[in-house]
């Protein structure tokens with residue numbers, strides 16, 4: 001037995017192991033954006049063997065929705081309908097974490113009647129077809145957006161979640177503020193590294209205030225980030241070291257690295273072969289636990305991830321293909337890799353199937 005498969009305690013909450021179901025959008029909410037029964041059933045099946053279930057990204061206000069039929073906590077109307085979904089996430093004894101999200105410039109334009117609702121740090125468009133030039137948030141709107149995250153946190157508490165994770169990764173709004181590639185502001189929220197961090201800092205302070213005031217003492221608070229961007233003026237590992245140096249002194253209970261592979265070395269420097277995790281761990285200086293993600297498929301991956309120093313590991317695609325993936329990996333068995341169409345909410349299956357060549361490379365088949 002190894003550390004990652006053993007029970008532990010996170011902010012006083014007992015976890016059956018240190019494996020989390022990775023946050024994975026299902027595109028399967030109802031048209032009114034309440035969780036659908038198909039999504040609830042899907043989650044219940046997969047939550048059985050993990051210590052933590054992290055929800056699909058949940059939008060926090062009317063400008064935050066990035067995907068079709070993405071579930072939301074944008075108003076109080078969504079608290080009650082969220083409860084069965086939270087219960088499904090907890091059904092096997094896992095702790096349920098709400099991933100709170102704002103898509104910023106990554107939002108799909110067809111979801112918005114008013115193009116002015118697609119916002120970001122600056123007017124820098126995603127250089128791909130199907131996106132629009134976002135409108136930079138005013139300082140007043142930044143404060144409102146932070147307040148909307150705080151209110152969504154309160155709703156997550158009321159809906160019965162055991163914790164929240166701020167989605168600061170995968171090029172969404174929080175990352176857009178931190179990145180010199182997407183943040184060209186010259187006010188208090190852009191320019192120097194410290195000013196690019198300001199949005200995240202104020203956000204964490206606002207959410208901390210809500211948690212301190214309204215959440216149970218053992219409510220879990222996590223933060224997900226992407227360590228690098230590939231653009232020449234994008235986020236570097238030095239920038240990320242600065243971010244982690246700040247995060248390690250906050251109220252956060254865990255820090256979650258979003259990567260294609262847990263062993264990954266720098267995307268920006270081909271000559272550098274050291275796994276990025278070394279840099280992340282040294283920046284965190286053992287002050288916060290680190291959750292890794294990406295490419296956990298077999299028992300050997302667990303061993304390697306543990307040797308590299310990850311305190312927790314999230315697992316994504318294998319759980320989509322096989323609800324028993326975690327138990328099988330613990331038992332040195334191979335999880336099923338083939339997606340069974342009838343076991344997934346239909347929109348999720350369709351999304352995966354549309355990109356099947358990409359997903360096949362990552363170890364699932366159709």
Ligand SMILES: Cc1cc2nc3c(=O)[nH]c(=O)nc-3n(C[C@H](O)[C@H](O)[C@H](O)COP(=O)(O)O)c2cc1C
Nearest residue numbers: 022023024025056057258293294295296315316317
């Ligand atoms: C269908 C799908 C949806 C995803 N949605 C999210 C999301 O909502 N939030 C997030 O932070 N990451 C999301 N991710 C990334 C996963 O959390 C994870 O980091 C990635 O799949 C790598 O882990 P894996 O190799 O175990 O699948 C998604 C991935 C997939 C395949």
